[in-house]
Amino acid sequence: MQRRKFLGLLGAAGLMTTAVAGQAQAAGSKHFEGYPDSFGVLHDTTRCIGCRKCEAACNTVNKLPKPDKPFDDLKVLETERRTTDTAYTVVNKYETSKGLKFRKIQCNHCLEPACASACFVKAFTKNPTGSVTYDESVCVGCRYCMVACSFNIPAYTYNDPITPKIMKCTMCQPLIAEGKLPGCVEACPKEALTFGKRVDLIKVARERIRQYPDRYVDQIYGEREMGGTAWIYLNGVPSPEVGMRDDLGVASAPELTGGALATVPMIVGLWPVLLTGIYAVSKRKDKIAKEEKRQAVTAALTKAAADAEVKLSAALTKAEVENKKQIEVAVKKAVEESAKQPKTEGEA
Amino acid sequence: MSQDTAAGKGNLFNIISGIIILAGLVVTFLRFTQGLGGVTNLDNNNPWGVWIGFDLLCGVALAAGGYTTSAACYIFGLKRFHSAVRPAILTAFLGYAFVVFALHYDVGRPWRLPYPIFVSPGTTSLLFEVGLCVFLYVSVLFIEFTPAAFEWLGFKKIRKVVVKLTLALTIMGVILSTMHQSSLGALFTIAPSKLHPLWYSTYLPVYFFISSIFAGMSMVIFEGTLSHHYMHGLMDKTHLDEADGVVLGFARGASMVMMGYVFIKIIGLVSDGTWQYLSSGYGLLFLTELLCFVALPAMLYGIGSREKNLKLIRWTSLLTVLGIVFNRFNISMVAFNYQLPSSQRYFPSLMEIVISIFVVTLIVTVFRFITTRMPIFYEHPEYAEHEEEPAAHGHGH
Ligand code: SF4
Ligand code: SF4
Ligand code: SF4
Numbered sequence: 001m002q003r004r005k006f007l008g009l010l011g012a013a014g015l016m017t018t019a020v021a022g023q024a025q026a027a028g029s030k031h032f033e034g035y036p037d038s039f040g041v042l043h044d045t046t047r048c049i050g051c052r053k054c055e056a057a058c059n060t061v062n063k064l065p066k067p068d069k070p071f072d073d074l075k076v077l078e079t080e081r082r083t084t085d086t087a088y089t090v091v092n093k094y095e096t097s098k099g100l101k102f103r104k105i106q107c108n109h110c111l112e113p114a115c116a117s118a119c120f121v122k123a124f125t126k127n128p129t130g131s132v133t134y135d136e137s138v139c140v141g142c143r144y145c146m147v148a149c150s151f152n153i154p155a156y157t158y159n160d161p162i163t164p165k166i167m168k169c170t171m172c173q174p175l176i177a178e179g180k181l182p183g184c185v186e187a188c189p190k191e192a193l194t195f196g197k198r199v200d201l202i203k204v205a206r207e208r209i210r211q212y213p214d215r216y217v218d219q220i221y222g223e224r225e226m227g228g229t230a231w232i233y234l235n236g237v238p239s240p241e242v243g244m245r246d247d248l249g250v251a252s253a254p255e256l257t258g259g260a261l262a263t264v265p266m267i268v269g270l271w272p273v274l275l276t277g278i279y280a281v282s283k284r285k286d287k288i289a290k291e292e293k294r295q296a297v298t299a300a301l302t303k304a305a306a307d308a309e310v311k312l313s314a315a316l317t318k319a320e321v322e323n324k325k326q327i328e329v330a331v332k333k334a335v336e337e338s339a340k341q342p343k344t345e346g347e348a
Numbered sequence: 349m350s351q352d353t354a355a356g357k358g359n360l361f362n363i364i365s366g367i368i369i370l371a372g373l374v375v376t377f378l379r380f381t382q383g384l385g386g387v388t389n390l391d392n393n394n395p396w397g398v399w400i401g402f403d404l405l406c407g408v409a410l411a412a413g414g415y416t417t418s419a420a421c422y423i424f425g426l427k428r429f430h431s432a433v434r435p436a437i438l439t440a441f442l443g444y445a446f447v448v449f450a451l452h453y454d455v456g457r458p459w460r461l462p463y464p465i466f467v468s469p470g471t472t473s474l475l476f477e478v479g480l481c482v483f484l485y486v487s488v489l490f491i492e493f494t495p496a497a498f499e500w501l502g503f504k505k506i507r508k509v510v511v512k513l514t515l516a517l518t519i520m521g522v523i524l525s526t527m528h529q530s531s532l533g534a535l536f537t538i539a540p541s542k543l544h545p546l547w548y549s550t551y552l553p554v555y556f557f558i559s560s561i562f563a564g565m566s567m568v569i570f571e572g573t574l575s576h577h578y579m580h581g582l583m584d585k586t587h588l589d590e591a592d593g594v595v596l597g598f599a600r601g602a603s604m605v606m607m608g609y610v611f612i613k614i615i616g617l618v619s620d621g622t623w624q625y626l627s628s629g630y631g632l633l634f635l636t637e638l639l640c641f642v643a644l645p646a647m648l649y650g651i652g653s654r655e656k657n658l659k660l661i662r663w664t665s666l667l668t669v670l671g672i673v674f675n676r677f678n679i680s681m682v683a684f685n686y687q688l689p690s691s692q693r694y695f696p697s698l699m700e701i702v703i704s705i706f707v708v709t710l711i712v713t714v715f716r717f718i719t720t721r722m723p724i725f726y727e728h729p730e731y732a733e734h735e736e737e738p739a740a741h742g743h744g745h
Binding site for chain 1: 425457461467482535
C-alpha cells in the first residue's frame with residue numbers, strides 16, 4: 001500500500017492545521033489590548049434621562065425603517081427591549097435602589113469581539129478606529145455570532161427568505177472616518193454619551209468616580225468585561241440593577257476557545273501515530289497467531305505422517321496386505337484427524 | 349399469509365413516509381419564500397433551535413457509528429465486526445449527508461455554505477473547524493461507501509483501488525471525527541454567560557467526543573435491531589452469524605466508555621466547582637441526564653453483555669440514544685439562555701419539527717433504497733471476504 005504517500009499527506013494536513021491553529025493561538029494566548037488610539041464611548045447612566053433622542057438619531061443616520069411608535073413616545077420604555085434588525089440601539093428603564101435609571105444598549109465594540117472570533121467567514125472586522133463592522137457579502141447566515149455575543153447584540157433579518165443578514169451598530173464607522181461624531185452621541189442632550197479615545201475615556205471615568213464617590217459605584221463597566229469593550233459605562237448602582245450582567249468574566253472570546261483550537265494540531269499529530277501503532281500491534285498479533293497456527297499444523301502434520309509411517313510399517317510387517325488403497329485411506333484419515341486437533345486448540 | 353402482512357407493513361410505511369414527505373415539501377416551500385421567521389420560533393435571543401440541536405448535534409453524534417465500527421474492525425483488528433462495517437458506514441454517510449442537507453434550511457444563504465472553506469476562511473472560529481472536518485469527512489465516508497456501489501455496478505478495478513485505501517481512510521475518518529465531534533461541543537465554550545454552569549465546561553469538547561463514541565456504538569446496535577426486524581431477508585449467513593457478537597462486543601465497549609464518561613463528568617463538576625447547582629431544578633435535569641441516561645444504560649449494557657441478554661442490550665441502546673438526544677437538547681436549548689425570563693425562551697414550532705422528521709424519513713427511505721439494491725448486509729458473491737489476504741482463508745469444502 002502507498003503508506004508513505006498517505007503519511008505524507010497526513011503530515012501535510014498536520015502542518016496546515018498547525019499553521020492555522022497557530023494563527024488562532026496568536027489571537028488567543030496573548031492579551032490583546034486593542035488598537036492604541038482606538039475610539040470608544042463613555043455612557044454615564046447617571047446622566048441619562050431616557051429621552052430616546054439617541055434612538056431617533058441612530059434610526060436616521062443608519063436609514064432604518066421608521067418604527068410603529070414614534071421616538072417621542074416614552075411609553076415604549078415600559079417594556080424592556082433589546083436591539084433588533086430595525087433598531088441598532090434601544091434605551092431601557094430600570095427600577096433601582098436609587099430610583100429610576102435609564103441605560104442605552106448597543107454593540108459594545110469589544111476589543112476582542114466574540115462575534116468576529118466566532119464567524120467562520122470573517123464577516124466582522126475590528127477596525128483601528130475601534131468599531132466592529134460587518135460585511136454582508138460573505139455572511140452565510142449561520143447566526144453563530146449571535147450565539148457568541150455575551151451582550152446579545154447582533155440581530156438577524158429573520159423574515160428575509162433570500163438575503164437575510166446580521167444587523168448591528170457600526171459605531172457610525174462612516175461618520176467617524178469623516179471625523180464626525182456617532183449619531184447618538186451627537187444627539188444626546190444630556191452628555192450622557194462621551195466620544196473619545198478609549199484610553200482618555202477611562203481617565204475621564206476614573207476622575208468622575210474620584211470626584212463624586214457618592215454618585216457612582218466604583219467600577220468602569222467594560223474596562224475588562226469579556227476582555228474589554230470600546231463602549232464603557234459608569235453606573236450609580238451595581239450593574240445588574242440596570243440590566244448589565246456582572247458575571248461575564250474578563251476572559252475574551254479567543255481566550256475561551258483558544259484551548260479547544262490548540263488541541264487540533266495535537267490530534268492531527270498524535271492520532272495517526274497512535275492509530276498506526278495500534279494497527280501494527282493488532283496486525284502483528286494476527287500474524288503471530290497465524291504463524292503459531294501454521295507451525296502447530298505443520299508439527300501436527302509431521303507427527304501424523306510419522307505416526308502413519310509407523311502404523312504403515314507395522315501393518316506391512318504384520319501382514320501381507322493386498323489392497324494398498326485401504327492403507328492410503330487409513331493414512332489420510334489419521335493425518336486429517338491429528339491435524340484437526342491442534343487447529344481447534346489454536347482457535348480457542 | 350406472512351407475505352401479505354409484510355406487504356401491508358411496507359404499504360403502511362410508504363403511506364406514512366409519503367405524508368411526512370409531503371408535509372416536509374410544503375414547509376420547505378414556506379421556508380424559502382417566507383424566511384426563517386415564517387416557519388420557526390427562532391428570534392434574536394434564540395438564534396439556534398431544533399435544526400441545530402437535533403439535526404446537526406444529534407445527527408453528527410449518532411452518525412459516529414461509522415468511525416467507531418471501522419476503527420474497531422480495521423485498526424483494532426476486531427475482524428468479527430467486519431460485517432457491521434458496511435451498514436455503519438452507510439448510516440454514517442447518509443447521516444452526515446443529511447446533516448448538510450438540513451443545514452440548508454437553517455442557514456440564511458445555503459448556497460454560501462462553501463464560503464468558509466473556499467472564499468473567506470474564518471480560522472479563529474470553531475465552527476470553521478466543524479465545517480472543514482465535516483466537509484472532509486463526508487468525502488471520506490463517501491469513498492468508504494463506494495465499494496458497495498461499485499460491486500453493485502460491477503466496476504471491479506476501481507473497487508479494488510478503493511479497498512486498498514481502507515486503512516488510510518479509516519485513520520483519516522478517526523482523526524476528522526475526533527476533531528469535529530469535539531469541536532461541536534467546543535462551539536459552546538464561547539458563551540459561558542449563556543449556558544448553564546452545570547453544562548458549561550472547558551471540557552465540553554472532551555464530553556462531546558467521548559459521548560459520540562458510545563452514541564455511535566449504541567446507534568449501530570439500535571439500527572441493527574431495526575434492520576434485523578425489517579430487512580432480515582437481505583442478510584447473508586456471515587452477517588447473521590456475526591450480528592450477535594457485534595451486539596455483545598459493542599455493548600461491553602459502550603458500557604466501559606459510558607462509565608468513563610460518567611467519571612469525567614463528575615471530575616468536571618468538581619474541578620469547575622459547579623456541584624453546588626445540583627440542588628436546583630437544573631440540577632435535577634442534569635442528574636437525570638447523567639444517571640438515568642448514562643449511568644443506568646452503562647450498567648444495563650454491562651449486565652446484558654455478561655448474561656448475553658440481547659433483548660436487554662437492544663432496549664438499552666434505545667435508552668442511550670435517547671440520552672444523547674437529551675444531552676444535546678439540554679446543551680443547545682434547555683440549558684442555553686437559562687438566564688432569560690421564560691417568556692423569552694425558545695420552544696420549536698410545529699414546522700421546525702416537521703422538517704426534522706422529514707429529514708429522518710428521507711434518511712430511512714434512502715437507506716432502504718440502497719440496502720435493497722447494494723451489497724450492504726451481505727457479501728457480494730463475486731468478492732470474497734478479505735481478498736487482500738487470500739492466504740488467511742483456505743476454504744476447505
Ligand atoms: S458587543 Fe457583541 S456584537 Fe458587539 S463587538 Fe462585542 S461581541 Fe460583537
Ligand atoms: S451569521 Fe454571518 S456574520 Fe454571523 S457568524 Fe454566521 S456567517 Fe458570520
Ligand atoms: S439621547 Fe442621551 S439622555 Fe437621551 S436616552 Fe439617549 S443616552 Fe439617554
